[in-house]
Amino acid sequence: MAKILVVDDSSTxxxxxxGFLKSNGxxxxxxxxxxxxxxxxxxxxxxxxxxxxxxMPNMDGLTMVEKIRSELGNATVNIIMLTTESSPSMKERGKxxxxxGWIVKPFKGxxxxxxxxxxxx
Amino acid sequence: xxxxxxxxVLVLDDSPEHSAAIKKFCDENNLVGLKVRxxxxxxxxxxxxxxxxxxxxxxYGASPAENAEIALRIHTVxxxxxxxxxxxxATNLDGINESIKxxxxxxxxxxxxxSLGKVIDEYIFSLxxxxxxxxGISEITENILSSQFKQLTTRWDTPYIVRDRVIFGEVFSLIxxxxxxxxxxxxxxxxxxxILGVLNRDPLxxxxxxxxxxxxxxxxxxxIWGAFKNRYIGDAAATSGNQIQVxxxxxxxxxxxxxxxxxxxxxFLYTLxxxxxxxxxxxxxxxxxxxxxxxxxxxxxxxDTNDLVDSGxxxxx
Numbered sequence: 001m002a003k004i005l006v007v008d009d010s011s012t013x014x015x016x017x018x019g020f021l022k023s024n025g026x027x028x029x030x031x032x033x034x035x036x037x038x039x040x041x042x043x044x045x046x047x048x049x050x051x052x053x054x055x056m057p058n059m060d061g062l063t064m065v066e067k068i069r070s071e072l073g074n075a076t077v078n079i080i081m082l083t084t085e086s087s088p089s090m091k092e093r094g095k096x097x098x099x100x101g102w103i104v105k106p107f108k109g110x111x112x113x114x115x116x117x118x119x120x121x
Numbered sequence: 122x123x124x125x126x127x128x129x130v131l132v133l134d135d136s137p138e139h140s141a142a143i144k145k146f147c148d149e150n151n152l153v154g155l156k157v158r159x160x161x162x163x164x165x166x167x168x169x170x171x172x173x174x175x176x177x178x179x180x181y182g183a184s185p186a187e188n189a190e191i192a193l194r195i196h197t198v199x200x201x202x203x204x205x206x207x208x209x210x211a212t213n214l215d216g217i218n219e220s221i222k223x224x225x226x227x228x229x230x231x232x233x234x235x236s237l238g239k240v241i242d243e244y245i246f247s248l249x250x251x252x253x254x255x256x257g258i259s260e261i262t263e264n265i266l267s268s269q270f271k272q273l274t275t276r277w278d279t280p281y282i283v284r285d286r287v288i289f290g291e292v293f294s295l296i297x298x299x300x301x302x303x304x305x306x307x308x309x310x311x312x313x314x315x316i317l318g319v320l321n322r323d324p325l326x327x328x329x330x331x332x333x334x335x336x337x338x339x340x341x342x343x344x345i346w347g348a349f350k351n352r353y354i355g356d357a358a359a360t361s362g363n364q365i366q367v368x369x370x371x372x373x374x375x376x377x378x379x380x381x382x383x384x385x386x387x388x389f390l391y392t393l394x395x396x397x398x399x400x401x402x403x404x405x406x407x408x409x410x411x412x413x414x415x416x417x418x419x420x421x422x423x424x425d426t427n428d429l430v431d432s433g434x435x436x437x438x
Contacts, residue, residue, distance in 0.1 A: 011336040084347020101437040108433030
């Protein structure tokens with residue numbers, strides 16, 4: 001049962017982020033877009049932390065977050081957006097959906113590892 | 122890197138008495154004049170991807186017949202490149218045989234180079250690109266390339282204006298750019314083997330394939346697009362909501378891409394070098410504002426410095 005779900009349409013990012021987290025002892029699953037992420041969340045209620053991109057095909061990251069909260073009824077999983085976006089309106093939409101934080105790419109694992117460990121415990 | 126955009130022009134003119142005037146004109150008008158031997162002309166035209174125009178002499182070739190034949194062949198191979206004809210006395214195309222007149226866009230003489238200046242402005246420097254935009258694009262891209270290729274050194278050439286439609290390398294990405302002041306595309310082009318060479322030296326990607334190249338180029342494109350959007354486009358509400366689109370056409374056999382416009386393109390060349398092995402990766406970045414272009418409305422997004430969080434840092438809510 002994974003603790004962290006990494007959602008990104010880029011295999012480069014999935015490999016980089018999941019690889020870093022796994023090398024630091026964390027249990028990680030991945031998803032290729034928002035639709036896949038939603039399905040993975042439904043299948044694995046033990047996920048404690050979601051790291052998700054915003055701009056993805058099929059279902060974007062913010063829509064996925066809103067559906068995790070509404071359709072899955074999951075109000076407790078910690079969600080952090082990892083994205084190129086930094087627009088205030090997108091951040092506000094994320095906050096309204098109950099995300100925990102926002103990281104503008106590129107990913108710097110060392111800067112966030114301890115926080116990720118706490119949020120996925 | 123200078124602030125002025127340049128453009129590369131192929132100079133097909135063997136006349137020594139006019140070469141000084143042409144060189145002076147190129148130097149004063151941000152043109153990089155390239156010369157090529159006649160026996161290599163066609164191979165250069167087929168392989169060189171970033172030309173702005175051709176300066177062609179009425180006396181080029183061993184005879185008028187050969188002069189016409191060469192001009193026709195150039196135009197057949199590269200119809201998108203404006204061919205500007207240097208003439209002895211006329212600054213127009215009057216008196217040129219109708220069968221080849223169509224391959225030339227204009228004429229000029231070295232007695233009055235202002236005639237060439239007008240043609241260059243019309244065909245090459247027809248779009249104004251704000252200096253802040255040009256500088257910003259190279260800064261954004263250089264930062265991102267450096268972060269993605271930590272083991273390589275990134276350098277870039279002075280940006281230039283291109284009329285070519287030829288695709289460099291085997292893999293390219295396209296992403297739309299949409300805002301109230303510009304609508305078009307950013308395109309990145311590179312060579313698959315060069316990227317594979319870099320990836321296969323990285324222990325995280327021990328046996329990379331073309332799919333890894335695709336993914337990496339896709340993510341680089343995404344990062345550049347995101348930074349461009351954050352700096353120059355801003356909130357989604359600022360976009361025009363324009364429904365107009367035109368088809369893009371790619372011809373793989375001829376490595377040719379069309380954006381449905383004769384507009385020139387803004388081009389940046391980045392060279393990533395491995396200082397240990399000497400191997401390099403070339404990445405061409407092109408901006409094609411084929412749908413709309415209003416540089417007078419261009420502005421940088423100014424963020425409240427209190428709200429700024431460095432990239433890679435977690436902003437907790």
